[in-house]
Amino acid sequence: MPGDNQNLLAEQRRALILEELRERGGVRVNELTRKLLVSDMTVRRDLDVLSRRGALEKVHGGAVPLADASTHEPGFEAKSSLERSAKEEIARAAAAMAKPGSAIALSGGTTTYALAQHLTEVPDLTVVTNSVRVADxxxxxxxxxxxGTHAGTATVVLTGGVRTPSDSLVGPVADAAIRTLHFDVLFLGVHGISTEAGLSTPNLAEAETNRHFVGSARRVVVVADHTKWGTVGLSSFASLEDVGTLVTDGGLPQGARERIREHIRELVVAGGPEEAAPDGRAADGA
Structure with missing residues (x-):
């Protein structure tokens, strides 16, 4: 049995396992040990972790995708427990893109919730959000x-609408409010991101609301940890070409980064170096 490959961090291994799962529709333990150069026990531990996160379903000798992945929408608390350190890194990197005095929008989601806590330090923001948690x-x-104990203040506009399991407000009321507004920057959390489906969510009403968010923004910044890559929800609401910047974490596999650079001008890996733009120039600073 091969010794564990110390060059791959646990989260990088798990991202590669998920990528293999999405491309092939199933993975086997013995194949993953050869591909990743790790032990059988290490692979099984990784599958256990991914199964507990709801990212796959374990079967005898391997794993398969969840049957309802495209329509399953976990609640806010369930999602908050996943990839906490990655979300915090992403939030710190994305917060630098908000300029004092600007008008910004934040969609619902646990990553935008983490981002909001950093944005409270940016003075004189006007914040439009459909997230009850972000508004709080x-x-x-x-x-x-x-x-007198906090430096940052913001004017907050909460869209109204029908509340989803992830504590976002969606539907005609939210859509009508967003259509009348214009944002300098939209910080957008996503359920899934892929080259084929673009940005997607399992909630049809949330997809429509996000579509209006994208249409009202001068710049779209997607904040998504590496586990969102390759996930496809029931409804797509934007293409990768609609995204100006993707802020993610170091767990995103190199192959995925290369494919993303073909569609998105700026890829920011939180905690790592900035990626080059598709034309070969350095990505624009925030």
Whole structure:
């Protein structure tokens, strides 16, 4: 049995396992040990972790995709427990793209929720969001500022609408509000991202609301950890070409980065070097 390959971090291995699963529709333990140069026990531990996260279904000798992955929408608390360190790194990197005095939008999601906590330090923002959780972050920061204990303040516009399991507000009320507004930057969380399906979500109403968000933004910044790559939800709402910047983490495999660079001008790997733009020039700074 081969010794474990120390050059691959655990999250990088798991991202490669998921990529293999999506491309082939199933994986076997003995094949993964040869491909990743790790032990049988290491592969089985990785599959256990991915199974607990709801990323795959374990079967005898390997794993298969979840049957309802395209329509399953976990609640906010369930998603909050996943990839916490990656989301925090992404949030810190994305927060630098918000300029004082600008009008920004934040979609629902646990990564945008992490981002909101950093954006409370940026002065004089106007924030439009359809996330109850995000609005609560800025509300709490405003109360602290009133007590003289917090530097940042923001004007927050909550869209209204029908609440989803992930605590986002969607539907005709939200859509009508967003259509009348214009944002300097949209920070967008996603359920899934792929070259074929673009940006997608399992919730049809949320897809429509996100579509309006994208249409009202001068710049679209997607914040998504590496586990979102290759995931396809029920409804697509934007292509990769609609995205100006993707902020992700170091767990994204190199092959995925190369494919993304063919479609998105700027790829920012939080905690790592900036990626080159598709034309070979350095990616624009925020």
């Amino acid at each position: 972050v800025f509300h709490a920061a405003s109360r602290r500022a009133g007590n």
